[in-house]
Amino acid sequence: xxxxxxxxxxxxxxxxxxxxxxxxxxxxxxxxxxxxxxxxxxxxxxxxxxxxxxxxxxxxxxxxxxxxxxxxxxxxxxxxxxxxxxxxxxxxxxxxxxxxxxxxxxxxxxxxxxxxxxxxxxxxxxxxxxxxxxxxxxxxxxxxxxxxxxxxxxxxxxxxxxxxxxxxxxxxxxxxxxxxxxxxxxxxxxxxxxxxxxxxxxxxxxxxxxxxxxxxxxxxxxxxxxxxxxxxxxxxxxxxxxxxxxxxxxxxxxx
Ligand SMILES: O=C[C@H](O)COP(=O)(O)O
Numbered sequence: 001x002x003x004x005x006x007x008x009x010x011x012x013x014x015x016x017x018x019x020x021x022x023x024x025x026x027x028x029x030x031x032x033x034x035x036x037x038x039x040x041x042x043x044x045x046x047x048x049x050x051x052x053x054x055x056x057x058x059x060x061x062x063x064x065x066x067x068x069x070x071x072x073x074x075x076x077x078x079x080x081x082x083x084x085x086x087x088x089x090x091x092x093x094x095x096x097x098x099x100x101x102x103x104x105x106x107x108x109x110x111x112x113x114x115x116x117x118x119x120x121x122x123x124x125x126x127x128x129x130x131x132x133x134x135x136x137x138x139x140x141x142x143x144x145x146x147x148x149x150x151x152x153x154x155x156x157x158x159x160x161x162x163x164x165x166x167x168x169x170x171x172x173x174x175x176x177x178x179x180x181x182x183x184x185x186x187x188x189x190x191x192x193x194x195x196x197x198x199x200x201x202x203x204x205x206x207x208x209x210x211x212x213x214x215x216x217x218x219x220x221x222x223x224x225x226x227x228x229x230x231x232x233x234x235x236x237x238x239x240x241x242x243x244x245x246x247x248x249x250x251x252x253x254x255x
Contacts (some may be wrong), residue, residue, distance in 0.1 A: 056092025
């Protein structure tokens with residue numbers, strides 16, 4: 001946690017969920033409101049693009065925010081299959097993940113593309129959740145902090161504002177594997193990111209929310225979310241089940 005920064009637990013459903021998954025979203029909204037946890041943290045679920053409109057109906061007047069998982073760098077035009085940030089906003093999203101490692105790998109997204117997507121998100125009125133993180137090979141080669149520094153530098157535009165930007169540190173080797181870095185390693189990475197961000201953005205870097213992502217589960221949430229400079233989590237698999245997602249949010253009851 002960082003004093004003065006309101007934490008966030010964000011779920012990323014990835015390419016999971018058709019209409020049959022919406023009752024789980026309803027359960028998250030109902031459970032989050034009943035828990036009173038909205039006094040302590042923000043909760044957001046990033047659903048597949050096909051579900052955004054219906055998810056917006058489910059979450060209307062709830063305390064849970066809604067996000068997409070990617071956006072085009074363009075606003076409109078001849079880009080078959082792409083979805084613009086403006087479209088996400090119009091469909092009901094307030095957030096969008098950009099630069100997730102699965103997009104960097106599957107779609108060869110570079111830092112420059114991720115940066116342009118963050119700009120597109122802001123222009124449309126969305127908050128960008130910008131992801132960074134090293135692969136297993138990079139970690140083994142002792143390059144974790146170099147990779148994170150390079151990705152932060154390249155993926156965050158110079159006019160970054162903490163109000164509309166969130167950074168998620170997701171070691172690629174921890175995603176969906178059940179493996180996590182030690183709390184000490186997470187602390188080191190997040191402290192490094194904070195220093196880099198303050199050096200570049202000053203006060204805006206000091207206020208930026210830094211999420212940890214990669215195999216966050218109810219059982220390790222208190223330990224990971226209690227780390228200095230960890231201002232929340234980006235949760236994949238465990239966000240598909242309302243009970244698990246809410247149990248992760250509950251970690252803030254004891255922090
Ligand atoms: O965006 C979420 C992350 O990729 C983490 O996924 P995971 O919680 O399934 O490891």
